[in-house]
Amino acid sequence: MHDTATASITVVYLARLREAFGVASERVPATGSASTVGALRATLVARGGVWATELAPGRAVRIAVNHSVAGPDTAIRDGDEVALFPPVTGG
Amino acid sequence: MPVRVQTEDFDVSRELAALRHGDARVGAVAAFIGTVRDLNDASAVTTMTLEHYPGMTETSLAAIVDEARTRWSIFDAIVIHRIGELKPLDQIVLVGVTSAHRGDAFAACEFIMDFLKTRAPFWKKEATPSGSRWVEARGTDDDAAARWDRESGARG
Numbered sequence: 001m002h003d004t005a006t007a008s009i010t011v012v013y014l015a016r017l018r019e020a021f022g023v024a025s026e027r028v029p030a031t032g033s034a035s036t037v038g039a040l041r042a043t044l045v046a047r048g049g050v051w052a053t054e055l056a057p058g059r060a061v062r063i064a065v066n067h068s069v070a071g072p073d074t075a076i077r078d079g080d081e082v083a084l085f086p087p088v089t090g091g
Numbered sequence: 092m093p094v095r096v097q098t099e100d101f102d103v104s105r106e107l108a109a110l111r112h113g114d115a116r117v118g119a120v121a122a123f124i125g126t127v128r129d130l131n132d133a134s135a136v137t138t139m140t141l142e143h144y145p146g147m148t149e150t151s152l153a154a155i156v157d158e159a160r161t162r163w164s165i166f167d168a169i170v171i172h173r174i175g176e177l178k179p180l181d182q183i184v185l186v187g188v189t190s191a192h193r194g195d196a197f198a199a200c201e202f203i204m205d206f207l208k209t210r211a212p213f214w215k216k217e218a219t220p221s222g223s224r225w226v227e228a229r230g231t232d233d234d235a236a237a238r239w240d241r242e243s244g245a246r247g
Contacts, residue, residue: 014144015214016225030149038164047234059229083144083212087228090172090213091125091185091204 007031007078011040014085017061020054030078035064038072040082060087094152096143101185110169111175111189117166121196122187123204124177131226140243141174141183144212155206159188162202170203172213196240202239204240209236 007030018024028040041063046053055061063070064083076082103124111117127139169171171185186203190196215226 009216012144014156014212015142015216064144064147067144067150069194069210083147085144085212086214086225088209089215089226089228090143091232 009076009079010081011044012081012083014083016086017054017084020050030076030080035076036072037065037070037076037082038073040076041084044084045091055084061085062087066071093169093171094156095152095169095171096145096148096174098169098173100173100182100190101171103182103185105160106123106169106171106185107187109169109185114189116167118141118191120187120189121193121200121221122185123200124182125178125184127179127181127183131217132220136179136217136219138176138218139183140176140216140218141172142214142216143172143174147212151211152207153229155203155210159199159202159208163199165190165195168199168203170207172211172212173208174213193201193243201225205232205235208232 008027009030009048010025012025012029013021014024028043036048039056041061045052062085064085065076070082094234095235101212103122107120111120129136152172155245156170159165159168166189168189169185169187173181173183176181184207186200186207188196188200188203190199209232217226
């Protein structure tokens with residue numbers, strides 16, 4: 001067994017999504033299935049249950065990569081911080 | 092150009108005095124203060140809890156102020172947004188803008204608020220007699236922000 005560092009990203013869940021998933025953040029392997037924002041979302045939806053419900057296509061979910069608003073095609077790289085959150089309601 | 096996210100209350104008079112302190116070019120100070128209402132969507136609100144996404148919040152607020160600077164002739168601006176548990180009557184947010192004349196200050200202040208409401212990563216959760224609920228984003232806020240896209244050419 002090698003101690004090869006596994007490339008990974010940090011995924012942060014905020015507000016209603018954090019409560020629904022019961023987790024504030026997690027490390028996810030930065031493999032082919034999480035190479036773009038859209039692919040990551042699909043990977044999370046594949047977990048089923050509340051993940052599939054909250055992140056289903058058509059649900060309003062905002063995604064930021066390293067604090068910048070991202071689209072489905074935005075690339076994700078090793079070490080990135082990806083945040084998923086509902087539409088904002090400040091002010 | 093201070094942008095602050097804090098749990099404690101703010102003193103509007105003191106913040107606006109600091110904003111224009113020593114700057115005799117200033118002929119106009121526009122300010123907006125958002126406060127907690129005791130009623131939302133037909134339910135009584137007992138408390139409102141605000142959370143944000145540290146790091147992205149400050150970055151996005153600074154970017155919004157920078158955008159306002161490119162659109163209008165303003166000298167300075169301040170944005171203070173509170174987080175944590177608030178009660179009806181409490182102050183939530185302050186936006187203050189200084190300029191030579193009122194038109195730029197009014198417009199920039201409204202623009203910053205409209206973009207803050209649709210782009211800055213804050214979320215409100217209300218406690219009501221029937222339980223707590225996350226506040227849903229309003230389409231009217233998106234409309235208010237989109238209005239600046241249509242008007243940007245005319246106001247340039």
